[in-house]
Amino acid sequence: MNDQNAIGTYSAENRSFEPSPAFVSRARIASRAQYDALYKESVESPETFWKRETSDLVFDTPWSALSEWKPPHAKWFIGARLNVSQSCLDRHLTTATRDKAAIIWESEPGETLTLTYAALHEKVVAFTAALRTLGVRKGDRVAIYMGMVPEAVIGMLACARIGAPHTVVFGGFAAESLRDRINDCGAKVVLTQDGALRRGNVVPLKATVDRAVETIETVEKVVVLRRLGAEAGSQLRAGRDIDWYDAVAAADPAQGHAEIVDGEHPLFILYTSGSTGKPKGVLHTTAGYLAGTHLTTKYVFDLQDDDVYWCTADVGWITGHSYLVYGPLSNGATCVLYEGAPNQPDWGRFWQIIEKHRVTVLYTAPTAIRAFIRQGNDWPAKSDLSSLRLLGSVGEPINPEAWMWYREHVGKNRCPIVDTWWQTETGAIMLTTLPGASFTKPGSTGLPFFGVRAEVVTQEGQKVPTGEGGLLVLKQPWPSMLRTIYGDDERYREQYWTEIPGAYFTGDGARQDADGYFHVVGRIDDVLNVSGHRIGTAEIESALVAHPAVAEAAAVGRPDDLKGQALVVFVTLKPNQPATPDLKKRLAEHVANEIGKFARPDSVRFAESLPKTRSGKIMRRLLKDIAAGIETKGDVSTLEDLNVLAQLREE
Ligand code: WT7
Numbered sequence: 001m002n003d004q005n006a007i008g009t010y011s012a013e014n015r016s017f018e019p020s021p022a023f024v025s026r027a028r029i030a031s032r033a034q035y036d037a038l039y040k041e042s043v044e045s046p047e048t049f050w051k052r053e054t055s056d057l058v059f060d061t062p063w064s065a066l067s068e069w070k071p072p073h074a075k076w077f078i079g080a081r082l083n084v085s086q087s088c089l090d091r092h093l094t095t096a097t098r099d100k101a102a103i104i105w106e107s108e109p110g111e112t113l114t115l116t117y118a119a120l121h122e123k124v125v126a127f128t129a130a131l132r133t134l135g136v137r138k139g140d141r142v143a144i145y146m147g148m149v150p151e152a153v154i155g156m157l158a159c160a161r162i163g164a165p166h167t168v169v170f171g172g173f174a175a176e177s178l179r180d181r182i183n184d185c186g187a188k189v190v191l192t193q194d195g196a197l198r199r200g201n202v203v204p205l206k207a208t209v210d211r212a213v214e215t216i217e218t219v220e221k222v223v224v225l226r227r228l229g230a231e232a233g234s235q236l237r238a239g240r241d242i243d244w245y246d247a248v249a250a251a252d253p254a255q256g257h258a259e260i261v262d263g264e265h266p267l268f269i270l271y272t273s274g275s276t277g278k279p280k281g282v283l284h285t286t287a288g289y290l291a292g293t294h295l296t297t298k299y300v301f302d303l304q305d306d307d308v309y310w311c312t313a314d315v316g317w318i319t320g321h322s323y324l325v326y327g328p329l330s331n332g333a334t335c336v337l338y339e340g341a342p343n344q345p346d347w348g349r350f351w352q353i354i355e356k357h358r359v360t361v362l363y364t365a366p367t368a369i370r371a372f373i374r375q376g377n378d379w380p381a382k383s384d385l386s387s388l389r390l391l392g393s394v395g396e397p398i399n400p401e402a403w404m405w406y407r408e409h410v411g412k413n414r415c416p417i418v419d420t421w422w423q424t425e426t427g428a429i430m431l432t433t434l435p436g437a438s439f440t441k442p443g444s445t446g447l448p449f450f451g452v453r454a455e456v457v458t459q460e461g462q463k464v465p466t467g468e469g470g471l472l473v474l475k476q477p478w479p480s481m482l483r484t485i486y487g488d489d490e491r492y493r494e495q496y497w498t499e500i501p502g503a504y505f506t507g508d509g510a511r512q513d514a515d516g517y518f519h520v521v522g523r524i525d526d527v528l529n530v531s532g533h534r535i536g537t538a539e540i541e542s543a544l545v546a547h548p549a550v551a552e553a554a555a556v557g558r559p560d561d562l563k564g565q566a567l568v569v570f571v572t573l574k575p576n577q578p579a580t581p582d583l584k585k586r587l588a589e590h591v592a593n594e595i596g597k598f599a600r601p602d603s604v605r606f607a608e609s610l611p612k613t614r615s616g617k618i619m620r621r622l623l624k625d626i627a628a629g630i631e632t633k634g635d636v637s638t639l640e641d642l643n644v645l646a647q648l649r650e651e
Contacts, residue, residue: 016439019416027436035437042450054291058091060260072497074477076288080263085161088329089121097332105150108197108340125256127158130247132255134221138163143187145169147196148339151225152315155191163259165266170316173596175211181271186218193225199341263287269486272424273536275526281486282424292428292480297327301361310336311363318424347375351383363392367531369402370562380409391417395532396564400442421445421520427480431518444517456510461501472510473503528557528565533598543594549577554618558627566602568627579606613638
């Protein structure tokens with residue numbers, strides 16, 4: 001396999017850190033022996049394990065069999081009937097959690113709004129009634145295109161309460177991408193807001209929705225939250241659009257009840273990038289997803305009743321779904337929800353939020369950590385971070401330097417770090433250390449979570465020896481796994497279950513060390529990870545070739561200190577198109593307009609032609625080396641025209 005996606009160097013990294021006795025004394029899982037015993041039970045007696053571990057999740061009807069596996073389709077908690085919003089809200093109303101803060105919202109300008117579990121429940125019930133009154137029924141799809149406001153969470157939970165699968169689209173996506181997603185799932189209603197605040201600027205979400213849904217017939221209603229007020233100029237289109245709180249006021253209050261659904265009822269669809277131009281609608285269902293996120297949140301973040309937990313991910317990504325909404329709320333946790341950018345008004349914002357709300361658990365991404373490192377050690381030093389007790393990392397490999405900085409300057413050498421590996425498809429954390437149970441190592445994600453059998457194998461599915469690189473696979477189904485790709489079961493089968501015999505293929509390269517710890521190197525397929533955002537090279541390429549000046553395009557990743565990977569595109573132009581710097585700018589802009597600003601190429605390079613095999617396949621491997629400015633070590637014997645390489649280097 002190739003590991004050209006490797007970010008940072010891992011070879012010399014052999015430091016390890018034990019959790020402090022103070023941490024261990026309170027930890028839910030406080031020794032390696034306890035982890036080992038539970039892990040053993042989870043794989044050898046899964047019925048016993050899951051029966052006990054899901055006992056607090058309120059099932060209307062308990063499950064009669066744990067799972068059914070007809071490869072590649074799994075069902076979990078057979079016969080269970082429940083509603084996720086009851087597990088996240090109603091179940092807390094009869095306990096002291098009722099009056100505990102569920103959400104502490106920090107707006108970008110700095111206001112705070114706290115919603116207790118009772119208040120959040122009330123708002124979700126009211127909005128459920130509003131959606132039902134607008135005609136949303138069990139099984140209908142609802143698209144959510146919003147910023148980081150409590151109503152985004154309320155919207156998700158109201159959909160869950162109806163049994164109407166939501167599809168949240170990250171607010172950074174452009175109209176075209178939003179349209180594709182709404183179209184693909186056939187959403188009936190769209191929830192949005194006039195505008196979101198980002199770095200002091202207004203992101204005009206409603207205007208983007210207007211452009212996206214123009215030609216979509218399935219969309220009957222657009223519900224608009226007035227985040228910015230009247231002056232933001234969000235025009236409501238008569239008959240289609242309705243103000244969020246007008247919809248609540250007009251609703252029949254008797255319509256707020258929770259629909260009890262089957263455990264395998266779809267909970268949501270979340271689009272993610274794959275190796276073709278078309279995003280994949282990853283489908284998650286009710287009971288298994290809830291069980292997976294509930295359990296991982298409890299044990300990986302070692303949740304205690306007095307924790308103030310802050311996951312900085314956007315609700316538009318899977319981390320926002322699993323660890324901002326369903327996992328923490330099903331555990332009755334207090335969650336910080338921050339609306340804005342980490343550098344608004346300055347690079348001290350995160351640390352001020354931690355001080356202000358006495359945050360105890362922080363879950364963020366390596367790309368953010370690397371951005372903080374660049375701004376210097378003074379920023380975190382200015383705030384009181386003594387409330388923190390646990391740190392988490394997710395989204396991409398964390399380089400040991402960033403890990404060490406996080407440990408020293410944020411955790412003050414006191415807080416364990418959990419480096420959690422998982423994917424949109426896995427629904428919940430699969431590889432991690434449990435913070436009170438085992439030592440951690442910079443750059444390693446650690447061990448499998450309960451019920452997870454991970455292995456590093458060859459293309460043929462053979463386990464590779466310790467220390468050697470290979471493909472990361474999961475050897476058996478797990479409760480929170482995706483059930484299919486919405487509307488494309490064939491693609492589900494092909495992408496995940498046929499590549500490696502008898503296993504789920506993650507798309508990642510990894511190795512396992514002598515302690516059994518996994519080191520995930522990064523994607524080995526045509527998927528990039530730019531600032532923790534998954535981007536398919538094929539999506540970028542199809543956006544580029546849609547431009548009138550472009551004949552052919554190839555997108556590759558280049559290692560980048562800040563973003564993990566930077567996006568480099570090689571473009572050949574149509575005849576008579578002058579290769580000007582201005583055109584480079586316009587092509588980068590074009591991609592940003594088609595997909596979203598986060599996908600804007602970092603560098604556009606013109607080429608006479610692209611390196612291809614004799615059968616006409618673009619050799620991305622060579623382009624990657626050129627983008628990285630390194631000599632190609634790989635085999636070029638299949639390259640059709642060697643001159644192409646020389647030209648590209650000169651460019
Ligand atoms: C891909 C999944 C998981 C939620 C956010 C991203 C990479 C994720 C880690 C980690 C190394 C990681 C993998 C994975 N990744 N976490 N701790 N160490 N790599 O979700 O967009 O579905 O991307 O992110 O390459 O396959 P996603």
